[in-house]
Amino acid sequence: MVVEAVRGARVVVTGAGGGIGAALARRFAAEGARVVVNDLDADAARAVADEIGAAVVPGDASGIVPAARTALGGGVDIFCANAGVGTGGGPEADDAAWELAWDVNVMSHVRAARALLPEWLERGQGRFVSTVSAAGLLTMIGAAPYSVTKHGALAFAEWLSLTYRHRGVHVHAVCPQGVRTAMLRSTGVAGDLVLAPNAIEPEDVAQAVLDGIAADRFLILPHPEVAGYYAARAAEPGRWLRGMNKLQRSYEELRAKEAGQAEDTGVAGQAEDTGKAEDTGKTGQATESATTPAREGEPA
Numbered sequence: 391m392v393v394e395a396v397r398g399a400r401v402v403v404t405g406a407g408g409g410i411g412a413a414l415a416r417r418f419a420a421e422g423a424r425v426v427v428n429d430l431d432a433d434a435a436r437a438v439a440d441e442i443g444a445a446v447v448p449g450d451a452s453g454i455v456p457a458a459r460t461a462l463g464g465g466v467d468i469f470c471a472n473a474g475v476g477t478g479g480g481p482e483a484d485d486a487a488w489e490l491a492w493d494v495n496v497m498s499h500v501r502a503a504r505a506l507l508p509e510w511l512e513r514g515q516g517r518f519v520s521t522v523s524a525a526g527l528l529t530m531i532g533a534a535p536y537s538v539t540k541h542g543a544l545a546f547a548e549w550l551s552l553t554y555r556h557r558g559v560h561v562h563a564v565c566p567q568g569v570r571t572a573m574l575r576s577t578g579v580a581g582d583l584v585l586a587p588n589a590i591e592p593e594d595v596a597q598a599v600l601d602g603i604a605a606d607r608f609l610i611l612p613h614p615e616v617a618g619y620y621a622a623r624a625a626e627p628g629r630w631l632r633g634m635n636k637l638q639r640s641y642e643e644l645r646a647k648e649a650g651q652a653e654d655t656g657v658a659g660q661a662e663d664t665g666k667a668e669d670t671g672k673t674g675q676a677t678e679s680a681t682t683p684a685r686e687g688e689p690a
C-alpha cells in the first residue's frame with residue numbers, strides 16, 4: 391500500500407545510521423519519499439543514505455533542520471525525531487547522564503519543532519513522528535533517566551498535536567517495547583533472556599509507522615498489547631506499581647545470579663524487563679531496550 395502522505399514527501403530521519411531509524415529511512419525511500427539520513431555517526435549515516443539514494447546530514451539531531459531543508463530543496467514534510475539514548479540507572483546516575491538523556495530524548499524534539507513550525511504553519515501542513523518508547527507510556531525497569539525523558543518526549547508530542555492539529559500539523563508518537571537493534575543488544579544476556587520473547591524487528595516498527603500515518607493515528611503501538619498495559623496503569627495505578635515491583639525483584643534476582651556466575655564486569659547493565667506481565671496479575675510492563683551504559687546509553 392502506498393501511503394499518499396509519504397509518496398514524494400521530503401522526509402528527515404534522525405538517528406538513522408542503524409536500528410529503527412535506518413528501517414524508517416529505507417521504508418520511506420521505498421515508498422517514494424525523498425529522504426535525509428541523519429546520525430551522530432557520519433559513516434553509518436552515509437552507508438544507509440548510499441544504499442537508498444538519500445542525502446546525508448550528519449551530526450547532532452538537535453540542529454539539523456536548516457541543513458536538511460537545504461538538502462531537500464527548501465522544505466521538510468515529515469520529520470522523524472528518532473535519535474535516542476538509553477541512559478540507565480537511577481538517581482545515582484550523574485548529572486551528565488541525566489542531561490544527555492534530556493538533551494537527546496526531549497530537547498532535540500523541541501529544537502526540531504521550533505525550527506520546523508514556522509514553515510509548517512505557513513504552509514498549513516507538516517508531520518512530526520516522535521520515536522518515544524513504551525517506556526514513555528509505562529516505565530522501564532532499571533533506567534530512570536530513560537523512563538523520565540521518554541515520558542517527556544510523549545508529553546511534548548501530545549502538546550504539539552493538541553496545539554497545532556487544526557493548523558495542519560500531524561503528530562505521531564511511536565511507542566514500541568523491545569526492538570532488535572544495537573540498543574537492545576547492549577542489554578546483554580539478561581536483556582536477551584527477558585526481552586527476546588516479544589522483541590520485534592526494526593522493519594516491523596517501520597510498517598507500524600506507515601500504517602499509523604495512513605490512519606492518521608497519534609499513538610502508534612508496534613506491540614499492540616501495550617494499549618492494555620497503559621489502560622491498566624491508568625485505571626489501577628497501585629496494582630500496576632505492585633506488579634512492576636514484582637518484576638523489579640525478578641530483575642534483581644536475575645542480575646544477582648548473573649553476577650555470581652560469571653564474574654563479569656562491572657558495567658551497570660540494566661536489564662530490562664519484558665513487557666510480560668507474566669507474573670503478577672497483569673501489570674503491563676514496558677520494556678524495552680534496556681540498558682544502558684551508565685552514561686550514554688549509546689548502543690555499543
Ligand SMILES: NC(=O)c1ccc[n+]([C@@H]2O[C@H](COP(=O)([O-])OP(=O)(O)OC[C@H]3O[C@@H](n4cnc5c(N)ncnc54)[C@H](O)[C@@H]3O)[C@@H](O)[C@H]2O)c1
Binds near residue numbers: 410569
Ligand atoms: N530498541 C528498542 O528496544 C527500542 C524500544 C523503544 C524505543 N526505542 C527508541 O527508538 C529510537 C531508536 O533506537 P534504536 O533502538 O534504533 O537504537 P540504535 O542504537 O540502533 O540507534 C540509535 C541511533 O541514534 C544515533 N544517535 C544517538 N544520539 C544522537 C544524536 N544526538 N543525534 C543524532 N543521532 C544520534 C546513534 O548513533 C544510533 O545510530 C530511540 O529513540 C530509542 O529510544 C528503541
